[in-house]
Amino acid sequence: MPIALSPAEERPLPKWERPAKTKEDLHWAEIKVLDLSTFDTPGGKQKLAEELREAVITNAGIPTDPARVQRQYDIGQAFFALPHAEKSQPAYKCDFASGNYFGYRELHERTVKGTDVRDNVESYNHAKFTEHYEREPRHPFFEPYRGEMEVFSRQALEVAQKIFQLFALILELPEDYFASKHRYDDPSDDHLRYMCYHPRPREEDARVDNTWARAHTDFGSLTLLWSQNVAGLQIKTTAADGSGEWRYVPPVDGGIVCNVGDTLDFWSASYLKSTTHRVVRPPEDQLGGNRLGLFYFVRPGNEVDIKPAPSPLLKRLGLVDEKQQDAAPVKGLEYVRTRVKDYHNTSDYEDRKGKTFKVGNLEIVDEAA
Numbered sequence: 001m002p003i004a005l006s007p008a009e010e011r012p013l014p015k016w017e018r019p020a021k022t023k024e025d026l027h028w029a030e031i032k033v034l035d036l037s038t039f040d041t042p043g044g045k046q047k048l049a050e051e052l053r054e055a056v057i058t059n060a061g062i063p064t065d066p067a068r069v070q071r072q073y074d075i076g077q078a079f080f081a082l083p084h085a086e087k088s089q090p091a092y093k094c095d096f097a098s099g100n101y102f103g104y105r106e107l108h109e110r111t112v113k114g115t116d117v118r119d120n121v122e123s124y125n126h127a128k129f130t131e132h133y134e135r136e137p138r139h140p141f142f143e144p145y146r147g148e149m150e151v152f153s154r155q156a157l158e159v160a161q162k163i164f165q166l167f168a169l170i171l172e173l174p175e176d177y178f179a180s181k182h183r184y185d186d187p188s189d190d191h192l193r194y195m196c197y198h199p200r201p202r203e204e205d206a207r208v209d210n211t212w213a214r215a216h217t218d219f220g221s222l223t224l225l226w227s228q229n230v231a232g233l234q235i236k237t238t239a240a241d242g243s244g245e246w247r248y249v250p251p252v253d254g255g256i257v258c259n260v261g262d263t264l265d266f267w268s269a270s271y272l273k274s275t276t277h278r279v280v281r282p283p284e285d286q287l288g289g290n291r292l293g294l295f296y297f298v299r300p301g302n303e304v305d306i307k308p309a310p311s312p313l314l315k316r317l318g319l320v321d322e323k324q325q326d327a328a329p330v331k332g333l334e335y336v337r338t339r340v341k342d343y344h345n346t347s348d349y350e351d352r353k354g355k356t357f358k359v360g361n362l363e364i365v366d367e368a369a
Helices: 044-051 066-080 140-170 202-207 262-267 312-316 332-344
Strands: 032-035 055-058 103-105 121-127 191-197 211-216 222-226 233-236 246-248 256-260 277-280 291-298 356-359 362-365
Touching: 032 044, 044 140, 066 121, 066 140, 066 191, 066 291, 121 140, 140 191, 140 222, 140 291, 262 332, 262 362, 332 356
Parallel strands: 032 055
Antiparallel strands: 055 256, 103 121, 121 191, 191 291, 211 277, 222 256, 222 291, 233 246, 233 277, 356 362
8 A cells, every 4th residue: 555655755855947848840759648537437448448559648646746746856866966976886786687677777887889988877766665675776865755756656556557457458358457467566677767868979979879778668568757858759650561760759748658568568469569769869959958757667577477468359360379378488577687687787788679589488679779
């Protein structure tokens, strides 16, 4: 059950100032906006399910409340403003060698695309605030804010649970089919993330094709990203011939961008496709400061099997068969940890586009370029 908000919410922090939106005319993606306030109305879930694919979620409850979102950005900004030596102590860093993404990812940790240009992002991933994860990296800076961070992360998953119910309806599965595989108090690699991109000199960006985050799909089931005013996030649109083009994700005031990840792609036999996305150098009128982000990454339960679901729709479409249903299980923790290790335990973010990553019977073609 969610805990009460901690008095630490009243602790003063420097206020994060949301950057102004760009005035440049960019190639924006057409994104559907779903109003979750209709979720519990008669026929509301069914109507939302018909509309849902890549979408921005609005009116989702507490996680879109401006004051609560502002507070999370304030916390993230204050952490990243700490001296480097205080943030980067070994006890609080991500252990990529074991595929563990909890803790601090250091700025300039890796080179990019075989050059000497360093990556320009740092982040802190908070494991779920349950007894199971008490031994995971918890930087002491966050301790005064732990209560409110827990409430925010629990309510973020509640938003995701609604999306999972909609996907179950689309696939003609029991309504709780996916939701039951993503419970907050069950062990999983879910995490609340604060992320900060730092501006890089134009000449360095040019040497790495203006890449701030290489093209990729997310490793878990669903990603919630609180709408970002600084343009830079792009998604790759899809076409009937398999081609696509890169378009900017537009900011939506009070919205949450929702990306399908690899494990939901596996469950749906690619009927629901992972969202291929990247981050590029922002427009000139938005290069004056850091690009601060707030995320919740939803991972399948550690012991949950992620092979294709027994969906009547998928069976009618010929996307799943009995052979797939009888395949050896691939567990959520096994997949996510192996994928994180393969992707991040490296000294250089090289071009890996077209390479196949495989665990058990499940495989995905890497988009990292």
